[in-house]
Amino acid sequence: xxxxxxxxxxxxxxxxxxxxxxxxxxxxxxxxxxxxxxxxxxxxxxxxxxxxxxxxxxxxxxxxxxxxxxxxxxxxxxxxxxxxxxxxxxxxxxxxxxxxxxxxxxxxxxxxxxxxxxxxxxxxxxxxxxxxxxxxxxxxxxxxxxxxxxxxxxxxxxxxxxxxxxxxxxxxxxxxxxxxxxxxxxxxxxxxxxxxxxxxxxxxxxxxxxxxxxxxxxxxxxxxxxxxxxxxxxxxxxxxxxxxxxxxxxxxxxxxxxxxxxxxxxxxxxxxxxxxxxxxxxxxxxxxxxxxxxxxxxxxxxxxxxxxxxxxxxxxxxxxxxxxxxxxxxxxxxxxxxxxxxxxxxxxxxxxxxxxxxxxxxxxxxxxxxxxxxxxxxxxxxxxxxxxxxxxxxxxxxxxxxxxxxxxxxxxxxxxxxxxxxxxxxxxxxxxxxxxxxxxxxxxxxxxxxxxxxxxxxxxxxxxxxxxxxxxxxxxxxxxxxxxxxxxxxxxxxxxxxxxxxxxxxxxxxxxxxxxxxxxxxxxxxxxxxxxxxxxxxxxxxxxxxxxxxxxxxxxxxxxxxxxxxxxxxxxxxxxxxxxxxxxxxxxxxxxxxxxxxxxxxxxxxxxxxxxxxxxxxxxxxxxxxxxxxxxxxxxxxxxxxxx
Numbered sequence: 001x002x003x004x005x006x007x008x009x010x011x012x013x014x015x016x017x018x019x020x021x022x023x024x025x026x027x028x029x030x031x032x033x034x035x036x037x038x039x040x041x042x043x044x045x046x047x048x049x050x051x052x053x054x055x056x057x058x059x060x061x062x063x064x065x066x067x068x069x070x071x072x073x074x075x076x077x078x079x080x081x082x083x084x085x086x087x088x089x090x091x092x093x094x095x096x097x098x099x100x101x102x103x104x105x106x107x108x109x110x111x112x113x114x115x116x117x118x119x120x121x122x123x124x125x126x127x128x129x130x131x132x133x134x135x136x137x138x139x140x141x142x143x144x145x146x147x148x149x150x151x152x153x154x155x156x157x158x159x160x161x162x163x164x165x166x167x168x169x170x171x172x173x174x175x176x177x178x179x180x181x182x183x184x185x186x187x188x189x190x191x192x193x194x195x196x197x198x199x200x201x202x203x204x205x206x207x208x209x210x211x212x213x214x215x216x217x218x219x220x221x222x223x224x225x226x227x228x229x230x231x232x233x234x235x236x237x238x239x240x241x242x243x244x245x246x247x248x249x250x251x252x253x254x255x256x257x258x259x260x261x262x263x264x265x266x267x268x269x270x271x272x273x274x275x276x277x278x279x280x281x282x283x284x285x286x287x288x289x290x291x292x293x294x295x296x297x298x299x300x301x302x303x304x305x306x307x308x309x310x311x312x313x314x315x316x317x318x319x320x321x322x323x324x325x326x327x328x329x330x331x332x333x334x335x336x337x338x339x340x341x342x343x344x345x346x347x348x349x350x351x352x353x354x355x356x357x358x359x360x361x362x363x364x365x366x367x368x369x370x371x372x373x374x375x376x377x378x379x380x381x382x383x384x385x386x387x388x389x390x391x392x393x394x395x396x397x398x399x400x401x402x403x404x405x406x407x408x409x410x411x412x413x414x415x416x417x418x419x420x421x422x423x424x425x426x427x428x429x430x431x432x433x434x435x436x437x438x439x440x441x442x443x444x445x446x447x448x449x450x451x452x453x454x455x456x457x458x459x460x461x462x463x464x465x466x467x468x469x470x471x472x473x474x475x476x477x478x479x480x481x482x483x484x485x486x487x488x489x490x491x492x493x494x495x496x497x498x499x500x501x502x503x504x505x506x507x508x509x510x511x512x513x514x515x516x517x518x519x520x521x522x523x524x525x526x527x528x529x530x531x532x533x534x535x536x537x538x539x540x541x542x543x544x545x546x547x548x549x550x551x552x553x554x555x556x557x558x559x560x561x562x563x564x565x566x567x568x569x570x571x572x573x574x575x576x577x578x579x580x581x582x583x584x585x586x587x588x589x590x591x592x593x594x595x596x597x598x599x600x601x602x603x604x605x606x607x608x609x610x611x612x613x614x615x616x617x618x619x620x621x622x623x624x625x626x627x628x629x630x631x632x633x634x635x636x637x638x639x640x641x642x643x644x
Contacts, residue, residue, distance in 0.1 A: 005075045005078060005079065005085055006085075007071060007075075008070065008071035008072035008074070008075050009072045009075070009076075010070075010072040010073050010075070010076040011066070011070075011072065011073075013065050013066055014062050014065065014066060014070065014072060014073040014076065015076060016065070017061040017062045017064070017065035017066070017073075018058050018061060018062060018073065018076055018077055018080060020061060021054060021057050021058050021061045022051070022054055022058060022080050022081070025080060051080070051081045051082065052081055052082075052083055052399065052400035052401075053398060053399050053400045054081060054400065055077065055081060055083060055088060055091055055400035056091070056095075056380065056381075056383060056397065056400060057380070057381070058077045058080070058081070059077070059091075059092055059095075059098055059383070060098075060342075060381055060383070062077070063098055063099065063182065064182055064186035065182060065183065065184070065186065066105075066182055067099070067102075067103055067104060067105045067107070067182035068099040068100065068101060068102055068103050069092055069098060069099065069100060070102075074088060074089065074092065081400075083400070090402055091400065091401060091402055094383070094385060094402045094403060094558075095342075095382070095383025095384050095385050095403075096165075096166070096383075096384040096385065096555075097109075097342045097343075097382075097383050097384030098383050098384070103136060103161050104159040104160050104161040105159075105181060105182045105183060106160045106161070106179070106180070106181045106182070106204040106205075106206075107136075107160070107161045107162065107163065107179075107180050107204075108128070108160075108161070108162040108163075108177050108178070108179050108200050108203070108204055109162075109163055109164075109165040109168070109177065109178040109179075109180070109343075110124065110125055110128060110135075110162055110163070110164055110165060110175070110177050110194075110200070111165050111166070111167060111168040111170070111174060111175060111176045111177065111178075112125060112164045112165070112548075113165075113166050113167035113168075113304045113548060113552065114167075114304050114305065114498075114502065114534065114545050114548050114549065114552075115167070115171035115174055115304065115305055115461040115462060115534060116167075116168075116171070116174035116175040116176055117544065117545065117548060118461075118462050118463065118536070118540065119174045119175050119193070120175055121174065121175045124175050124194060124196075124197065124200075125164065127196065127197040128162055128197045128200060130197070131197040131198070131201060132160060132161070132162055132197075132201070135162055135163050135164050136161050136162070136163045160201065160204045160205075162200070165178065165343075166302070166304070166384075166386065166552060166555065166556065167302065167303075167304040167305070167306075167552075168190065168192075168343045169301060169302070169306065169307045169310050169341060169343055169344060170190055170192040170212060170307060170310075171304070171305050171306070171307055171459065171461040171467070171534075172214075172215060172307055172459065172460070172461055172467040172468045172469065173192040173193050173212050173213055173467070174192055174193060174461075175192070175193055175194050176190060176191070176192035176193070176194065177190070177191045177192065177194040177200055177203070178190050178191075178343050178345075179191055179200070179203045179204060179209060181204070181206065188345035189203070189209040189345060189346075190209070190212055190343070190345065190346070191203050191209050191210075192212045212346075214228075214229070214311065214314075214315070214468070214469075215466050215467060215468025215469070216228055216229060216311075216468055216469055216470070216471075217466070217468060217469070217470040217471070217484050217485065218470070218471045218472075219470070219471070219472040219473065219476055219480070219481075219484055220472070220473055222471060223432075223435055223447075223454075223455045223471065224312070224428065224431055224432065224455055224457055224471050225311075225315075225457075225469070225471045226242070226243075227239070227242045227243075227244075227315070227316045227319065228311065228312070228315035228316055229315065230242060231244075231316070233314065233315055233316065233317055233318075233350055233354075234317075234350065234353050234354075236318060236354075236357040236358070236361060239316075239318040239319075244318050244319070244322060245318075245322055245363065245369075246438060247322060247323075247326060247433070247434040247435075247437040247438050248322050248325055248326055248329075248363070248368075248369060249369065250437055250438060251326045251329055251330065251437050252329065252368075252369060252371045252373075256286065256329060256330045256331070256332065259326065259329070259330040259437060260279060260282050260283050260286060260330050260331075261279075261441070262436055262437060262440055262441040263278055263279040263282060263330075263433060263436055263437075263441060264277070264279025264280065264283065264441065265279070265440070265441030265442050265445065266278075266279070266432075266436045266441035266442075266444045266445050266453060266454070267441075267445050267450075267453040267454075268429065268432055268433070268436060268441075268444075268453065268454060269452070269453075269518065270425065270426065270429050271426055271428040271429045271432075271456070271457070271530070271531065272298060272301075272389075272425075272426035272428075272429065272530060273303075273500070273503075273527075273529045273530045273620075274620075275518055275528075278425065278429055278433075279441075281413065281423060281425070282327065282330055282331050282423055284411075284413035284414075285331045285332075285333070285413045285421045285422065285423045286330065286331045286332055288413065288414055288421035290414070290420055290421055291332070291334075291420070291421075292333070292334050292335060292420055293331055293332050293333040293334065293420060293421040293422065293423075294333055294335055294336065294337065294416060294417050294418070294420055294421070294422040294423070295324050295327050295328045295331065295333045295335075295336040295337075295375075295377075295422070295423050296336065296337045296339060296391070296394065296395070296398070296416070296417060296422055296423065296424040296425075297320065297324050297336065297337070297338045297339065297377075297424075297425065297426070297427060297430060298339060298389065298391060298394060298424055298425065298426045298427075299313060299320075299338055299339060299340040299341065299344070299347070299426070299427050300339050300340065300341050300382050300388050300389045300394060301341065301389065301426065301427075301530060302341060302385075302386040302388075302389050302556075303386075303389070303500075303501035303502060303503065303529065303530045303532060304501055304502045304532075304549075304552060305459055305461055305498065305501045305502070305532035305533075305534045306459050306501055306530045306531065306532050307459050307469065308427075308428055308457040308458075308459050308469055308530075308531050309426060309427035309428060310341075310344050310347055311457075311469045312427050312428065312431055313340065313344065313347030313348075313350060313351055313427060314344075314346050314347045314350050316431070317347075317350040317351045317353070317354035318354045318357075318358070319431050319434060320338070320351065320354070320427055320430065320431060321351075321354050321355060321358050321363070321364070321377065322363075322434060323430035323431050323432075323433045323434055324336050324338070324377060324430060325363065325364065325368060325375055325377075326433055326434075326437060327423055327425070327430060327433065328373075328375040329368065329371070329373050329375065331421075331423050333375065333423065334374050334375055334376075335375070335376060335377075335378070336375065336376070336377040336378070337377070337378050337379075337380055337398055337417065338351055338377055338378070338379050338380065339380045339382060339388070339394050339397070339398060340379060340380070340381060340382065341381075341382050341384075342381050342382045342383055342384050343384070348379065348381060351379060352379060355377055355379070359376070364376050364377060380397070380398055382397065383397075385397070385403045385556070385558075386552075386556035386621070387403055387404070387405065387556060387557075387558045387619070387621055388403040390405050390619045390620060390621065391412055391416075391424040392405050392406035392408070392412065392619075393405045393406075393558070393619070394424070395412070395416055395417040395418075395422065395424075398417050399417065399418060402558070403558065404558045404560045405558070405560065405618050405619035405621075407618060412424055428457055428531075432444075432454055432455075447473050447474075448473050448474030448475055448517070449474050449475045449515075449517050449519070451517060451518060451519040452474035452475070452517035452518045452519065453474065454473075454474065455471050455472065455473050455474070456471070456472060456473070456474050456516065456528075456531065457469055457470070457471055457531050458470050458471075458472065458481055458516070458531045458532075458533050459530075459531050459532050459533065460481065460482070460485045460533050460534075460535070461532075461533075461534050461535075462498075462534040462535040462536055462540075463488055463489045463492065463535045463536060463537040463539075463540065464482060464485040464486060464487070464488060464489060464535050465485060465486025465487055465488070465489055466485045466486040467485065468485065470484055470485060472484070472516065474516065474517050474518075475515050475516065475517055476515070476516055477512070477513050477514060477515055477516065478497065478499075478507075478511065478512050478513070478514045478516060478533070479512040479513055481516065481533060482494075482497075482512070482533075482535060488535060488537050489537060490537075492537040492538055492539065493509065493537060493538045494509040494512065494535060494536070494537060494538075495509070495536045495537055495538045495540055495542065495637075496508055496509070496536045496540075496542060496632075496635065496637055497511070497512075497533060497534065497535050497536070498532065498533075498534040498536070498545075498628065499521065499526050499527060499528060499529065499532065499533060500526070500527040500528055500529025500530065500531075500532055500627075501529050501530055501532035501534075502549045502552055502553070502628060503529060503620070503621070503624035503625065503627055503628070504526070504527050504528075504529045504532060504624075504627060504628060505525065505526040505527060505627055505628060505630075505631040506542075506628060506631040506632050506635055506637060507524065507526055507631075507635075508635050511524060511526075514526075516528065525631070526631070527627075542632065542637045542638070543579045543637075543638055546575060546579075546628070546629055546632055546637070546638060547572075547575055547576075547579070549628050549629065550568070550571050550572040550575045550629065551572060553568045553571065553621065553625040554568040554569055554571070554572045556621065557621060557622065557625075558621075560618060561616070561617055561618040561622065563612055563613050563615075563616040563617045563622055564613060564617040564618070564619075564621060564622030564625065567609055567612060567613040567617070567622060567625070567626075568613075568622070568625055570609055571606070571609060571610075571613075571625065571626060571629065574602055574605060574606045574609065575629065575638075577602040578602050578603060578606065578633075578638050579638055603633060606626075606629070606630075606633070607630075609626070610626035610629075610630055613625055613626055614626065
């Protein structure tokens with residue numbers, strides 16, 4: 001491949017950051033200074049096929065060091081990986097956490113999504129603007145850098161910056177702020193709740209960020225949360241003392257076929273939203289003749305209101321490692337990827353420590369627990385893209401491509417990451433496997449209901465007394481779950497409950513006795529999705545919430561297909577019409593201001609738009625982007641809009 005790289009050379013710091021990830025440059029064709037005696041006069045190609053998956057880690061390394069990815073750094077990465085600069089630019093600009101323009105070394109990413117809005121995010125943003133100036137654009141750098149006597153690098157003066165962010169996955173403790181500080185010793189930490197603008201500035205200056213408080217609740221006997229708060233999350237010995245690695249030992253003893261049989265008998269359905277039978281997925285991968293096979297743990301939960309996987313990653317990381325290993329032994333996989341949100345620094349650190357301890361103990365590597373089976377796990381940090389929660393978009397991201405969904409078929413079981421058979425499960429789904437292997441699938445399935453077996457984690461946020469993560473058996477009612485969280489704040493009345501997150505549905509107070517099962521939710525025209533339960537009391541401005549949902553999907557659409565790319569923008573515009581509010585768009589509106597439809601006709605236009613998005617979009621983002629707003633229209637929750 002003949003790369004035409006124009007303009008820009010890396011700084012020593014950028015070169016050092018990239019080399020720390022990729023290893024030292026070995027030739028003039030791969031980033032080193034040209035040396036004819038060493039390199040000869042012939043081109044050296046072929047690196048791109050195997051090295052391209054390091055593209056996203058290299059971008060992260062540079063931004064962690066310097067605060068942004070410059071043209072010189074991009075050029076150097078492209079030479080190292082034999083990736084065309086235009087191609088790499090398309091990947092770099094895909095992720096909102098990566099900046100392509102200079103910005104301060106210390107940046108606060110302030111969540112202004114739906115759960116944090118209920119807890120004062122807009123007031124916090126206003127206070128921060130008064131203290132630090134206007135928010136910056138995520139890619140174009142700060143609008144007005146603010147000088148400070150303190151600097152993350154010891155330089156004086158240095159600027160701080162802040163920007164608005166989609167959901168950070170800390171809805172139980174919001175308002176939430178992700179503070180990133182670049183440099184030779186970069187740090188990332190989440191401040192939640194962020195009480196004041198002064199507290200955010202202190203974190204930017206380097207003051208230690210306190211741990212995010214964790215609220216857990218259980219109805220009945222805890223399973224998934226049994227070790228959370230009880231076992232030391234960074235100690236393998238503590239994990240084993242609480243029953244850890246007994247499931248892996250049994251899985252090795254009974255063999256792959258028996259493990260898959262138990263998972264199938266358990267009727268375990270995926271907990272990420274699609275509810276696909278887990279045993280069927282594992283069996284499909286095991287039947288494939290192609291090798292190698294892969295296990296991918298999808299820890300990129302980016303659905304606004306969702307944080308259950310984050311809690312498991314932080315509080316019980318060895319359980320994630322053990323369950324991924326069981327999946328690998330059952331399906332014949334030899335390598336795994338844990339794809340984790342870039343907004344989960346503590347979860348990433350805990351998982352890295354757990355993987356290192358497991359390798360040292362012989363629980364990962366060439367012979368897992370002495371079985372002779374080989375398996376290891378690699379962490380991939382996401383760059384801030386909701387669409388990468390879709391499994392094929394996630395595969396593309398791992399491969400160093402834009403995180404755009406693939407058309408199906410072929411399905412991941414036969415053509416997954418790197419074109420090989422792949423099992424992809426989310427964190428909660430995998431951790432359930434430990435009890436299934438130990439108890440047996442039939443015994444485990446006695447919890448819950450015939451159509452929804454086992455326990456379920458629900459993320460409660462909004463107007464409840466104790467927002468947090470709650471474990472209940474399938475079949476508990478929505479009212480029981482809210483009562484478990486202390487009821488509605490200040491004893492106020494429920495206006496609506498959002499089930500399943502931004503891609504879910506609203507239900508009214510008349511549905512509080514709805515059993516929380518897949519089948520009951522389906523019959524009610526709702527969805528459990530990723531386990532979001534966001535409560536809105538009678539003071540909530542749901543029109544504002546729905547606007548933010550429409551903005552979220554407009555921002556997060558990958559743009560690959562027209563129904564979603566254009567449809568999410570039209571949805572945002574129509575939300576303004578439906579609520580009587582003006583929406584300013586850089587995209588020409590479908591109708592002029594003079595011919596703006598009235599609320600009833602706008603509702604009809606919206607119904608047609610939602611149908612087109614649902615039926616014609618490539619993936620679940622476009623197919624479900626209208627679900628919450630449609631349900632709100634049915635319930636009459638949009639101010640000024642009449643029920644169509």
